[in-house]
Amino acid sequence: MTTDLLFEFTVDKAAKKVFVTREFDADLSLVWDAFTKAEILDQWTAPKPFVAKTKAQDFKVGGRRFYAMVSPEGQERWALQRYTSISPKTNFKMFNVFADKDENPELPGSDWDYTFIEKDGITKVNITIYNESLERMERLIEMGFTEGFKASLKNLENLLATLVRQS
Template sequence: MNNLLFDFTVDKAAKTVFIAREFDAELSLVWDAFTKQEILDQWWAPKPFASKTKSMDFKVGGRRFYAMVNPEGQEMWAIQKYTSITPQTNFKYLNAFADKDENIQLPGSDWDLTFTEQNGITKVSIIIYNDSLERMEKMIEMGFKEGFTMTLNSLEELLKN
């Protein structure tokens, strides 16, 4: 059993979810896993779903347009619009559901990811702010904690290889 940190906290008053997760891997590897399309698609979906990126431009003002695909082939699309990038340290984006034609369904949520490394262990701290408490509660009810936990566990497995 590992002693790597995993913390998941929901603050309804602040309409914010706080996630902290450690990985037994160098920061550069973890950063690449979150910022490179070909790696993201290997882990950015809870099993049995798969992640399928249609386009990704990791730069401020750029975006990732991708789908979560279920085993029957049904696609649920989302867009991440990158608003801030500090290489190997932090990036922020607006995440929103969309249709297959890239029409965004607002409100979305603001994601803020910070990466730190100590003694070969990389910690990813994620703050997810929702303008809408209703949207956040719906996300939680849809199993976001369980799904995102599975997703981060998939990344841990990938980093071991």
């Protein structure tokens, strides 16, 4: 197992963007599935002690994922993701926005662009997150987005290691 995997996390306030580059010691198909299948997403996307629960997902252009981050006390924070572009096992894009329990969006949101590249069994994921407003981006960072997203990606690294060992 490779332990010196690339992990870069950069915030560019002037461009209202967050750039994340993360390598995983797993093949492209498994990493792609981890980012696109609800049953796997729910196992890693919430930073502990929160858990994720997907209410609906249709991974296709025009489709959506509607899910909640659930606190240990049972409080739910819902989010809606609409898929805008999909190039299988290479790239997908989505619009992400908080929502209420009835899927009513709380605008503004953010555009996410994921690119996947595999080399020698290591899959690199490049993520660019563009926020419609600097205020929203700063509020998310203040709420702990940076730490939470890093923790979620660590969850994914651990989950992938388990799945690779099982295969």
